[in-house]
Amino acid sequence: xxxxxxxxxxRGNVVDLAVGVIIGGAFTGLVTSLTxxxxxxxxxxxxxxxxxxxxxxxxxxxxxxxxxxxxxVINFLITAFVVFLLVKAINRLLPKKPAPAAGPSQEELLTxxxxxLEQQRQS
Numbered sequence: 315x316x317x318x319x320x321x322x323x324x325r326g327n328v329v330d331l332a333v334g335v336i337i338g339g340a341f342t343g344l345v346t347s348l349t350x351x352x353x354x355x356x357x358x359x360x361x362x363x364x365x366x367x368x369x370x371x372x373x374x375x376x377x378x379x380x381x382x383x384x385x386x387v388i389n390f391l392i393t394a395f396v397v398f399l400l401v402k403a404i405n406r407l408l409p410k411k412p413a414p415a416a417g418p419s420q421e422e423l424l425t426x427x428x429x430x431l432e433q434q435r436q437s
Contacts, residue, residue, distance in 0.1 A: 341393070349388045 322328060354366050363369070369381030418426070 345389050345392050348392060349385055353388055
């Protein structure tokens with residue numbers, strides 16, 4: 315059982331997934347820092363408020379922390395854009411798959427079917 319578990323863990327996909335999760339965790343911290351320390355101060359230049367997470371509005375007795383949600387949206391957009399750029403770069407580096415060989419045209423297939431039917435009728 316331990317040997318099977320070791321073999322499972324050492325398979326490429328599991329190791330790749332583990333590395334991806336670890337790097338993803340570190341990347342999340344980096345993006346959060348970018349948003350908090352660079353993006354939010356740039357936004358605050360235009361709105362005059364340094365902390366977006368303090369943006370709230372109230373309806374009746376419910377308080378909505380819109381600023382925290384806005385920070386999360388900014389983090390998501392930055393992360394999605396960087397992942398998009400990485401996938402695009404990786405796809406450019408991977409060898410292109412050759413185009414599949416063109417098969418017979420529809421007309422050629424119909425001709426072959428006609429000929430086979432003709433042979434069957436003559437037999």
